[in-house]
Amino acid sequence: MEAVTGAAGRSWRWVATGRGSAEPAGEATDAAVLAAIAAGDGGALSELYRRHARALFGYLLRVCGDRMTAEEILQDTLLAVWRGADTFEARSSVRTWLFAVARRQAYQRLRLQPAPVPVEPAEVADAAPGPDELAVLASGGTAVAGAIARLAAHHRDVIGLAMVAGLPLAEVAEIIGVPVGTVKSRLFHGRAALARMLAEEGRRA
Amino acid sequence: MNEFLAEYAAGTLPPPRADEVRRHLSGCAECRADLAAWRALAGPGEPVAPPGPRIVAAALVRGLSPIPATGPRWRLPLALARAQLRIIPALIWVASALALAVGVLVVRHDPHLFALVTPLVAAMGIAGVAGTEHDPAVEITAATPTPPRLVLLTRVTLVLGFDVALSLAGSALLGTLGAGLGDWLGPAALLSALSLLGAVTVGAEAAAVVVAVSWTLRLAWSDWFDQRWAWLIPIRALWDTNAETLGGALLLAALAVFLAGHREPRRVRRATPLT
Numbered sequence: 001m002e003a004v005t006g007a008a009g010r011s012w013r014w015v016a017t018g019r020g021s022a023e024p025a026g027e028a029t030d031a032a033v034l035a036a037i038a039a040g041d042g043g044a045l046s047e048l049y050r051r052h053a054r055a056l057f058g059y060l061l062r063v064c065g066d067r068m069t070a071e072e073i074l075q076d077t078l079l080a081v082w083r084g085a086d087t088f089e090a091r092s093s094v095r096t097w098l099f100a101v102a103r104r105q106a107y108q109r110l111r112l113q114p115a116p117v118p119v120e121p122a123e124v125a126d127a128a129p130g131p132d133e134l135a136v137l138a139s140g141g142t143a144v145a146g147a148i149a150r151l152a153a154h155h156r157d158v159i160g161l162a163m164v165a166g167l168p169l170a171e172v173a174e175i176i177g178v179p180v181g182t183v184k185s186r187l188f189h190g191r192a193a194l195a196r197m198l199a200e201e202g203r204r205a
Numbered sequence: 206m207n208e209f210l211a212e213y214a215a216g217t218l219p220p221p222r223a224d225e226v227r228r229h230l231s232g233c234a235e236c237r238a239d240l241a242a243w244r245a246l247a248g249p250g251e252p253v254a255p256p257g258p259r260i261v262a263a264a265l266v267r268g269l270s271p272i273p274a275t276g277p278r279w280r281l282p283l284a285l286a287r288a289q290l291r292i293i294p295a296l297i298w299v300a301s302a303l304a305l306a307v308g309v310l311v312v313r314h315d316p317h318l319f320a321l322v323t324p325l326v327a328a329m330g331i332a333g334v335a336g337t338e339h340d341p342a343v344e345i346t347a348a349t350p351t352p353p354r355l356v357l358l359t360r361v362t363l364v365l366g367f368d369v370a371l372s373l374a375g376s377a378l379l380g381t382l383g384a385g386l387g388d389w390l391g392p393a394a395l396l397s398a399l400s401l402l403g404a405v406t407v408g409a410e411a412a413a414v415v416v417a418v419s420w421t422l423r424l425a426w427s428d429w430f431d432q433r434w435a436w437l438i439p440i441r442a443l444w445d446t447n448a449e450t451l452g453g454a455l456l457l458a459a460l461a462v463f464l465a466g467h468r469e470p471r472r473v474r475r476a477t478p479l480t
């Protein structure tokens with residue numbers, strides 16, 4: 001990190017000049033970085049991206065399935081953050097807001113449909129796949145990635161947010177705008193659908 | 206116990222619960238199998254590395270080029286003004302407003318002296334936005350499809366509009382709106398145009414010096430000069446509000462805008478490294 005003085009005399013403490021530099025004590029909060037973005041500081045956008053790049057890209061990659069589209073949506077997201085940083089109202093955390101922006105960009109570009117609400121059963125138990133099916137899933141491999149790409153959008157959505165980006169379920173619920181119970185049930189249903197898909201393929205092969 | 210396994214696999218289960226799950230897992234093969242299936246959901250193999258910082262620069266280039274992908278053409282100047290408003294240093298607005306406020310306070314007993322303050326404030330503001338040394342986004346601006354002349358015109362219009370509005374308010378406060386306007390309008394136009402030309406050709410600091418020297422000469426001018434060098438009298442008339450002054454200011458400004466299209470990006474200090 002190197003202190004860089006801005007045009008208006010403000011200090012851009014977060015402009016990283018070296019790769020893999022350690023986080024300094026007292027680093028600016030996400031909210032402060034977002035405020036700097038709203039004030040037109042391009043370096044602050046770089047910093048916000050540096051902080052969330054891995055989780056954000058992991059999520060988008062899971063939702064859209066291919067790297068090129070994920071990068072396009074990621075760029076759309078950064079542009080939307082640059083233009084909309086002044087609309088952040090601190091009702092949620094910056095990370096929640098950031099993922100909500102990314103999710104909206106993904107849904108717009110991929111023209112995804114929101115989840116069919118009435119079909120969502122609150123019960124989780126009946127969605128449980130059998131041990132054999134789970135074993136096929138647990139063995140992993142490239143077949144899993146292919147099968148995930150064929151899951152319903154609202155299943156890929158929660159898997160991307162909770163399992164890939166590693167966000168707490170309460171935050172996932174806030175981003176999507178559904179109760180935590182619905183997030184849980186979508187996770188279980190998504191996993192069950194995936195396990196059945198893989199087992200089906202295994203039987204056919 | 207298995208209702209916590211998804212969060213445990215994702216690493217988002219709070220510590221006391223996570224310890225509980227960890228203890229249970231050591232003795233329960235069924236849950237271990239369940240956990241392995243959750244872990245498979247996070248994705249096979251190595252996590253994919255996200256794109257480098259260049260993607261931020263690419264997004265910023267799109268953000269500063271105001272040409273909307275869709276939408277009516279009339280929105281272009283608005284979008285351009287909005288984009289520029291965000292990168293003009295706040296210092297310029299604050300300094301202009303402060304200088305004019307102080308000016309109003311100082312000259313309130315002789316309102317005509319207000320004409321000595323306004324041209325200087327406007328011209329200094331122009332030097333501040335027209336020079337590229339202090340532009341945090343100059344590299345990005347240089348890479349946008351928006352012509353540099355258009356960017357310069359937008360910035361100058363914004364600052365000049367701001368300063369003229371404040372000066373009018375100041376004149377109104379001093380009760381000299383009708384008579385006082387003529388005192389500063391011509392000099393302000395000429396000095397601003399001079400400043401613009403200076404900022405575009407030799408840089409903001411040099412332009413500020415030129416402005417300060419010109420204005421000091423103008424203030425120091427007395428009949429003594431006229432008697433000694435009679436040929437200077439027409440030049441002195443330039444600092445009044447008349448057609449020649451305004452025309453001259455327009456010409457200088459046009460020359461500056463023309464040159465701005467040809468200039469190389471000047472040496473940039475203190476710019477934000479994006480990569």
Ligand SMILES: [Zn+2]
Nearest residue numbers: 206233235236
């Ligand atoms: Zn168990």
